[in-house]
Amino acid sequence: MALMDEMTELGRRAKAASRELARLSADEKNRCLRAMADGLVAAGPRLLEANALDLEVGKGLGLTGAMMDRLALNADRIAAMAQGLREVAALPDAVGRVLDTRDRPNGLRLRKITTPIGVVVIIYESRPNVTADAASLCFKTGNATILRGGKEALNSNRLIAETLITSARSVLPSFPEHAIQVVPTADREAIPALLSLTQYVDLCMPRGGEGLIRAVTECSKVPVIKHYKGVCHVYVHAAADLGMAEDIVFNAKCQRPSTCNSAETVLVDRAVAADFLPRMAARLATKSVEFHADAEALQLLAGAICGTSSVARAAEPQDWETEYNNYILNVAVIDGLDAAIHHIHRHGSGHSEAVVTADSAVAERFLAEVDSAAVYWNASTRFTDGGEYGMGAEIGISTDKIGARGPMGLDELCSYKWQGFGTGQVRA
Secondary structure (H helix, E strand, O other): OOHHHHHHHHHHHHHHHHHHHOOOOHHHHHHHHHHHHHHHHHOHHHHHHHHHHHHHHHHHHOOOHHHHHHHOOOHHHHHHHHHHHHHHHHOOOOOOOEEEEEEOOOOOEEEEEEEEOOEEEEEEOOOOHHHHHHHHHHHHOOOEEEEEOOHHHHHHHHHHHHHHHHHHHHHOOOOOOOOEEEOOOOOOOHHHHHOOOOOOOOEEEEEOOHHHHHHHHHHOOOOEOOOOOOOEEEEEOOOOOHHHHHHHHHHHHHOOOOOOOOEEEEEEEHHHHHHHHHHHHHHHHOOOOEEEEOHHHHHHHHHHHOOOOOOEEEOOHHHHHOOOOOOEEEEEEEOHHHHHHHHHHHHOOOOEEEEEOOOHHHHHHHHHHOOOOEEEEOOOHHHOOOOOOOOOOOOEEEOOOOOOOEEEOOHHHEEEEEEEEOOOOOOO
8 A cells, every 4th residue: 555545545544544533432431541551551461472572673773871861661651650640540621621601682592611622643752651641631532543653663652552542442342443543653654644635634643853843743744743852951040059950950850751741951140050060070980970061161061070970061052042952051151040041042942941049029920921731839840740640641742832832741632612502583
């Protein structure tokens, strides 16, 4: 079958499945989700075998250690995927919620309710858990899903999707088998072919590096919700508790550096730079963090990392706008809140930013004026996550301003429609 024909068949099947999903009750969907969770746990040994094949592919492709970490599954991550499904099942159904009602003078009653979007294409790299997260959230909201993971994760993604479908059909035989589909080819031409199917595909959500997302946006003929990159900042204000700031920076950079909500730049007020930067550097040196710093910060960092496996060099202009997904951190010494906000607006990606300060006026200005999807006062940027926000599993993080913004859960996967209730009214 030619590639275009194959993608068209995927889209046609997904659209038909979305019509069937719209008829399922909340109870039926939740029963399926719980069965899917149990199925993933039971399939654990097979998932690890499939993932081992993918890890070999990743090695052959020369993926970095951080990217290999994103690709890897283990017993804890499989359990976390299953728990995410159970949490989605426990959430209120987002479909059919009444958003607005209006009674017109002529007696016509109007009601605005949430509805499924229809067919959602998810394009992503490396992380197999996205397969379960995306499929579960789309299913809960009555959307059919077409999943296009990276070639390095094809074995894991296929088995996860197969397990979800088989498990759901074990408790609900009427579960539409094409509600969750994985694009079966690694051919890059499959993406523009799939995203040309405006008669079948309603929305595309790419998750991955900036290059992937720009390529998807440029070729797509269907709407795209974007997250170009996560260039996140932590600003250590002059009134910060430096112990707290050290903990927040360490968490934001090192807890899982391969994620889009990890910090890429730390901005430090000149008034506390001499005290803070050496202690921060010594702490991050335990993870062999590489520092790209401005001239003043470089001088303060050098002594703290002497004798460690960390290195520091002068920052290049492009560093301030780079998402590393690795143990690399930009550092700059600045003069106050205005300079911090200016730097973030000039170099940031609109993802997540944090200020560490005991000064509430400074914090309130930072929260109000920094134009990013998520801003924090005395907390790590790593909290920008659907699970941490109580959304259950997360389908992505949008840095768009129109429509969904920030972590996307069930509410962001719904559209709406107006329903009118009349008694024979006609318009004059």
